[in-house]
Amino acid sequence: MNLVLLFRDDFISENRVRLRGRRLKHVLEVHRAAVGDKLTVGLLNGAVGRGEIVGFDSEELEMEVQLLKQPPLPVDVSLILALPRPKVLRRVLFTASAMGVKRIWLMNSYRVEKSFWKSPLLGREKILEQIVLGLEQAKDTIMPEVLLKPLFRPFVEDELPGIIQDSLALVAHPGAEQPCPREVKQPVTLVIGPEGGLITYEIESLSSIGFVPVSLGERPLRVESVVPFLLSRLF
Amino acid sequence: MNLVLLFRDDFISENRVRLRGRRLKHVLEVHRAAVGDKLTVGLLNGAVGRGEIVGFDSEELEMEVQLLKQPPLPVDVSLILALPRPKVLRRVLFTASAMGVKRIWLMNSYRVEKSFWKSPLLGREKILEQIVLGLEQAKDTIMPEVLLKPLFRPFVEDELPGIIQDSLALVAHPGAEQPCPREVKQPVTLVIGPEGGLITYEIESLSSIGFVPVSLGERPLRVESVVPFLLSRLF
Structure with a gap:
């Protein structure tokens, strides 16, 4: 946790927050923080700054916060992942959250095991947990934003053409002739398939709406x- | 497992191997392989080819193998990591193994917890296990090759100057002025610090023998x- 993410509900006055639970535990046990210590904090969807610990006990911790600067720039990518296994x-x-991706779709594909869609790790709270840890x-x-698309065809035919507008649309595909481009200066829509790869029909569907298959190497x-690997190469 | 790694000991005749244990289990349970199926195989430090399953039971599996082509090219990097937490x-x-790194040093640094050096995961067998999985x-x-260097100063002063000869020597450092270069055409020696980063003394020691601090972004x-991220950017 390089930043303590604050939510509106944490504020007990204009500049003072009160933390409990996970964040309290982390600040005390990992940062081994004491009164007077200053930590990097940031308000959800808002500015980043410093929080000075003004007091704590085993139940809660209070900080005076000053929010001063903007968070790091996002990467301009729409990331579409075939749903991976839950772990x-x-x-x-x-x-993805740590690297600054702001739009994530989890889509179905032939090689996605059906059971993955029933995992409790797809619950709103569980997704939020990982995304918040990434931001921190x-x-x-x-x-x-994370959206679930458990039906491949309607997603590709009805929604993807809108999503890829004005972007470079790439699908990572082993064996593609074209290597993944470097340091592009435009928005990217990037599809990453499942373990074992997308099947031919899926690659063809994506190609037919404008996706270019690109290779990651051997x-x-x-x-x-x-x-x-891909975000580093593209941006 | 996209390739079944074979060892000299597996061969029962010139072109026939017998597998047990982990690889047998994987081939039967994950590949759900049957007699006649062909799998990608490769000989440790040797060529890659195909193995045709000629028979199996719950104890062992036999394949006829043909080794035909060279494995993928390695990346020309010497990777020096401050020892991370065991998990x-x-x-x-x-x-690192999957990405084609062939020379890895695990070194000490001020922010490496001493207990990490006592982890059973640093045992020869445990290291080998992950490396083999990466190759597969x-x-x-x-x-x-993975080498352990539990003393920072003698490693940096006595060994690193030899290791970095004729290479571009970079140390990833948050806040460095220079961004990490892209698509270099020469061998690289790359140091990656621990969680929390290298301390000033360590960065100075590395700089004094020729390392350039480079940034990964904000x-x-x-x-x-x-x-x-770094291997993709550099190569």
Whole structure:
């Protein structure tokens, strides 16, 4: 936690917040913070600044906060992931959030196991948890949006054409002829398939609406690595 | 497992191998393989090819193998990591191995907790396990070398000057003025610090022997993400 994310509800007066639960525990146990210590804080969807600890006990902690500057810039990408297995999903949401992705779709694909869609880790609270941890890692405050699309075809045919407008639309595909471009200067829509890859029909559907298949090189990587690998290359 | 890694000991004749244990289990349970199926295989530190399953029971599996082509090219990087916490170490070794890193040093740093050096995950077998899994993920066969350097100063003063010869020596450092270069055409020696970063003395020691501090941008990332992020940018 490189930043303590604050919510409107935490404020007990204009500049003072009161924290409990996870954040209290983290500040006391990991930061080993004491009265007078200053921590980096940020208001959800708002500015970043400093919080000075003015008092705490085992139940709650109070800080005087000053919010001074804007959070880091987001990356201008719409990230569309074939739903990964639940344990992987947690790490990928964390990473995407930490890297500044603000629009995430989790879509179905032939090689996504049906059971993944029933995982409790897809619950609103669980998704939010990883996204908040990612923001705290990256000293960011702007909440990404995560949307679930359990039907491939209607998503690709009815929604994706709108999403990709005015963006470079890429689908990561092992064996694609074109390598992934570097340092692009425009918005990107990026599709990352499941373990085992998208099937031919899916690649064709995406190509037919304007996606270009791009390769990551000879080595198949896990989706946890593909996300930082591609974002680093593209931006 | 995108490739079944074979060892000399697996061969029962020139072109036939017998597998047990983890690989047998994986081939049967994950690939749900049957007699006649062909899988990608590779010989440790050797060529890659195909193995046809000729028979199996619950104890062992036999394949006829043909080794035909070279494994993917390595990345020309010497990767020096401040020893991460054990759980993270496992993932980082896997990722570095999968991405084609062949020389890894785990070094001490002020912010590395002493207890990390006592972790059973630093045992030879445990390190090998993650590295083999990484090779199997990336369809590679060339075993990386992993060396432990529990003393910072002698490593930096006596060994690193030799390691960095004829390479671009970079240390990832939040707040560095220079951004990490892109698509370099030369060997790189890359130092990645611990959670919380290297301390000033450490950055100065590295700078004094020729390392250039480079920034990854505004967002502090976890070492699991920093490795693919930097390798993707550099190569």
